[in-house]
Amino acid sequence: MEIDLSNAVEAAQNLLGAKLVHDSPEGRTSGYIVETEAYSAEDAASHSYRGQTERNAVMFGPAGYLYVYFTYGMHYCINVVTGQPGHGQGVLIRALEPIEGLDLMSQRRRRSDLRDLTNGPAKLAQAMGLNMQHKGLPLDRTSAVWLEPGISPKGITTTSRIGITRDTHRQWRFYITDNPYVSKR
């Protein structure tokens, strides 16, 4: 992988514009990453804050692996693990700009509006067909899910993170400025 994942906050910005691809039995889906959030073990909003557990163990492994979690009783969200093993860092992928497999994404999402396929962390996981099966996979060509170099963002906007209740002061959300596929708010 050519993307620098040594630090979550920097990696969250480096990952903007990268291409995420999933080759599934139903076909290929892919998209450019347009919105991310950084999480680290010193951060009370992070799953890794209270130390390693069975659920978050992937976050404490090497960088470049996929951490998937299940939340709110019905949704999956995906992270790219960053940092050194033992550090417990990750970057939440919050939105994609769809590239390949638009019909398949629409089927999985049961939505036809292009802008409603991948503009949210649980939406993109559903559109890409990602779930707990994919937790812990390396994001390279040895897996069905991987990252490639994509586009260079023209501008990056920094804000506070969405939907958290602790450490809300951190400005650790990043998105490609003016991209129409960024989640709301």
Add this chain to the structure above:
DNA sequence: GTCCTGATCCTCT
């Protein structure tokens, strides 16, 4: 468009 709520279940307290 905005606001509010129900859905639904795993994880940790």
Add this chain to the structure above:
DNA sequence: GAGGATCAGGACG
């Protein structure tokens, strides 16, 4: 037993 890195649908205007 509570709460969560969310989303969709309905009420209202």
